[in-house]
Amino acid sequence: MSGNTPRSSPTxxxxxxxxxxxxxxxxxxxxxPGAHYVYLGDTARLPYxxxxxxxxxxxxxxxxxxxxxxxxxxxxxACNTASALALDELQHALxxxxxxxxxxxxxxxxxxLLPTPYSLLPASVLVLATAATVQSGAYSxxxxxxxxxxxxxxxxxxxxxxxxxWTDHPVTAEVLRIYLTEALEAAPTVTTLVLGCTHYPxxxxxxxxxxxxxxHPMHIVDSxxxxxxxxxxxxxxxxxxxxxxxxxxxTDSIEKFQRLGSAxxxxxxxxxxxxxxxx
Amino acid sequence: MSGNTPRSSPTxxxxxxxxxxxxxxxxxxxxxPGAHYVYLGDTARLPYxxxxxxxxxxxxxxxxxxxxxxxxxxxxxACNTASALALDELQHALxxxxxxxxxxxxxxxxxxLLPTPYSLLPASVLVLATAATVQSGAYSxxxxxxxxxxxxxxxxxxxxxxxxxWTDHPVTAEVLRIYLTEALEAAPTVTTLVLGCTHYPxxxxxxxxxxxxxxHPMHIVDSxxxxxxxxxxxxxxxxxxxxxxxxxxxTDSIEKFQRLGSAxxxxxxxxxxxxxxxx
Numbered sequence: 001m002s003g004n005t006p007r008s009s010p011t012x013x014x015x016x017x018x019x020x021x022x023x024x025x026x027x028x029x030x031x032x033p034g035a036h037y038v039y040l041g042d043t044a045r046l047p048y049x050x051x052x053x054x055x056x057x058x059x060x061x062x063x064x065x066x067x068x069x070x071x072x073x074x075x076x077x078a079c080n081t082a083s084a085l086a087l088d089e090l091q092h093a094l095x096x097x098x099x100x101x102x103x104x105x106x107x108x109x110x111x112x113l114l115p116t117p118y119s120l121l122p123a124s125v126l127v128l129a130t131a132a133t134v135q136s137g138a139y140s141x142x143x144x145x146x147x148x149x150x151x152x153x154x155x156x157x158x159x160x161x162x163x164x165x166w167t168d169h170p171v172t173a174e175v176l177r178i179y180l181t182e183a184l185e186a187a188p189t190v191t192t193l194v195l196g197c198t199h200y201p202x203x204x205x206x207x208x209x210x211x212x213x214x215x216h217p218m219h220i221v222d223s224x225x226x227x228x229x230x231x232x233x234x235x236x237x238x239x240x241x242x243x244x245x246x247x248x249x250x251t252d253s254i255e256k257f258q259r260l261g262s263a264x265x266x267x268x269x270x271x272x273x274x275x276x277x278x279x
Numbered sequence: 280m281s282g283n284t285p286r287s288s289p290t291x292x293x294x295x296x297x298x299x300x301x302x303x304x305x306x307x308x309x310x311x312p313g314a315h316y317v318y319l320g321d322t323a324r325l326p327y328x329x330x331x332x333x334x335x336x337x338x339x340x341x342x343x344x345x346x347x348x349x350x351x352x353x354x355x356x357a358c359n360t361a362s363a364l365a366l367d368e369l370q371h372a373l374x375x376x377x378x379x380x381x382x383x384x385x386x387x388x389x390x391x392l393l394p395t396p397y398s399l400l401p402a403s404v405l406v407l408a409t410a411a412t413v414q415s416g417a418y419s420x421x422x423x424x425x426x427x428x429x430x431x432x433x434x435x436x437x438x439x440x441x442x443x444x445w446t447d448h449p450v451t452a453e454v455l456r457i458y459l460t461e462a463l464e465a466a467p468t469v470t471t472l473v474l475g476c477t478h479y480p481x482x483x484x485x486x487x488x489x490x491x492x493x494x495h496p497m498h499i500v501d502s503x504x505x506x507x508x509x510x511x512x513x514x515x516x517x518x519x520x521x522x523x524x525x526x527x528x529x530t531d532s533i534e535k536f537q538r539l540g541s542a543x544x545x546x547x548x549x550x551x552x553x554x555x556x557x558x
Binding site for chain 1: 322323324325329330331333334435436438439440442443449450453454457531532557
């Protein structure tokens, strides 16, 4: 975190590789009313989940430079992969506060953990995420800073299944059964699950049903809400009575962005502007 | 197709968004020995399958410009999406022959169709492909030019399942059962199936087993081999006795490219060179 504290009605930039980060914007709107929001989906270069740290950092920095030029006074990185691989670079490069989704999610999980004074085992959480997020070790580091052990499980099929629309489908249930069984073999005592990817809240009901079927119910933390609260905590309490305004940019497929994005934002999207960040 | 006929030992460029197009290079090596091959995987910007025609064409043109600068005398586009969305632009922009995977695959399928002189129905094929390839209508146009009807089925989960390594897995079998059942409801009389994505040959045995279980065995056409034969047909018969040489380039993740690519090439890969095409 660097730079000055923004005003109570600032321009807040929200960045993701696609439109799924709109769930974070959706959580921000009621918490920071009166702000102007600038959302960028880097759809021409998505997904970030399978790319190298160097490439993800390069994409995130060029996206952030565009948002800064739009007057952003705070940047919310609504993408787990970019938060995992590029948050340090962004915080060093930008003169404004930069918030990722990982630390708020881990702090929300920590607040749910029961004290275990008589246990020899450290408190632990299970994190489901993309392969790149797991490989980055970002959740392990964030948990370790709070004295928590993170069991991370890479779930590469969940994003494609959500994008296929199979959010309540027997195949997705079977894939979840396989992933969660493997994860619980490694972490049989965990009671808290962090959804370490912005796509996963759409299958939260199916995850809950799968855990019940496995006789292993857990607290489930959705980091979109936790991230929005962390952003709001950086600002003075809002006294604005005006409605928030939003401007949307994408680097590809603005029609698809507008059509599919409204489900994640929870309201219709206005015009989406196509921009070229090169590449 | 444009430009001069290449020599019998030309520099042949092979281009894909990733390393799966190595299956096409693998098919080329024994057919055009003595050539020098330059392979480019645009891994920093993959996958192309969900992007707009304009963006895919932009990526393909910048990749082709790099390959031309390496001395390419023929370009083989070993990627169904780029073949579907950018072949015309590439053929217009480049002074060398450009071959895609779609027309050779369709021609191989046409050669397998039985003559149906007493049928009122036109001959037809079933094509499994990515969403972007299906939306482009490229297979329908290529089939229509030969008087064949193409039934196209978008199968967005198959690439992630192959990349998860679940090429012989009950979940993949169930996804195939769902996709093929839906496809055969629309096209109950087809007897020939075109694998319209370079990932799909890795699940060809599972596709065959699924079709048998559905009581609907079919001829299956793998366009990698058909494309290699189409490229060889453009060249004079080779008299070279030297071994082919290969140089590999990628725009991201050269370590992953080298590690996973050898399964698709069928032999170990030498050093892979990292290049930056911008973006």
